[in-house]
Amino acid sequence: MSYEVIGDSKPLGQFASNKGYTDLIDAADAAADKYPALQGLFDTGRSKNVAKVITELNTLAATASKDVASTARTLVSLIAGKKKIVISDGVS
Amino acid sequence: MITASPATLRRLILQRPGTLLQPIQPKPLPNLQRFNLMGGGPGSGCHGDQCGRPAGSGSEQSRAERASATYKPSTREKQRIADESERDLSIALKMDRTPDNAAFDLKIPAAPPAKGVGVEIKTFIDNSNSKITMHKESLARKVKAAKKEKLNAHTVVVDKREPGTERYFYRKGVGSFYLRTMKEVSIKELRGILIA
Numbered sequence: 001m002s003y004e005v006i007g008d009s010k011p012l013g014q015f016a017s018n019k020g021y022t023d024l025i026d027a028a029d030a031a032a033d034k035y036p037a038l039q040g041l042f043d044t045g046r047s048k049n050v051a052k053v054i055t056e057l058n059t060l061a062a063t064a065s066k067d068v069a070s071t072a073r074t075l076v077s078l079i080a081g082k083k084k085i086v087i088s089d090g091v092s
Numbered sequence: 093m094i095t096a097s098p099a100t101l102r103r104l105i106l107q108r109p110g111t112l113l114q115p116i117q118p119k120p121l122p123n124l125q126r127f128n129l130m131g132g133g134p135g136s137g138c139h140g141d142q143c144g145r146p147a148g149s150g151s152e153q154s155r156a157e158r159a160s161a162t163y164k165p166s167t168r169e170k171q172r173i174a175d176e177s178e179r180d181l182s183i184a185l186k187m188d189r190t191p192d193n194a195a196f197d198l199k200i201p202a203a204p205p206a207k208g209v210g211v212e213i214k215t216f217i218d219n220s221n222s223k224i225t226m227h228k229e230s231l232a233r234k235v236k237a238a239k240k241e242k243l244n245a246h247t248v249v250v251d252k253r254e255p256g257t258e259r260y261f262y263r264k265g266v267g268s269f270y271l272r273t274m275k276e277v278s279i280k281e282l283r284g285i286l287i288a
Contacts, residue, residue, distance in 0.1 A: 013229050070193065
């Protein structure tokens, strides 16, 4: 799967390969208490709390491995300024 | 009564003037203009100015909500199952998984003069629509990566919709595909196709 993000009902682009998304989730899960907004996004595949998601992704990027940090920053760059986001795997 | 073999019968018929050798007159086409094709035609409930939603109906917000409903969110559980599919395929095909935001999920780098292999994997879990969707930006990115890295691009669907079963479908290239346009294959066949 390649994971794409939809922002305010418009496809914004791909932000991770399957393993890239798994690595991002694993990194956030390792300190789940620090990333409640990300946990919500990963659990349900959607979020209306985009500002908090961005803050947590930036925090994660500052401490994570190079690949995870890159994935987190890509996602931040895509969702900046959006009100609602949905993670899509391209199957329906 | 005359008895004849099929070949003789055919020769007799073809030689008989005025039968099959006569040119066939095409039937005139119906006047399609009266169906108002651009308006949707009879039975579509869509005629001329009455076609579609009237201009200005519905707010921007409701339009956005309708569009948003067409995207099925990928939940943690779905992602876990898809991850499992990819890990299994990676082992079976002896191909490396790719990190970060790589264009393909599995890859064998090119070793000139031999081209490499890039595989996009999609997993069906609870899909009602047997279709994979690739938006044009993602497609362009994969095509560009395949060209730059000298990879042959492939798409594999792992269908896990029936509990306890795993079916594999293959198609050369990348894009938005219906499952019916893909070929069902075994793991062994898949390995043969991808690593030939």
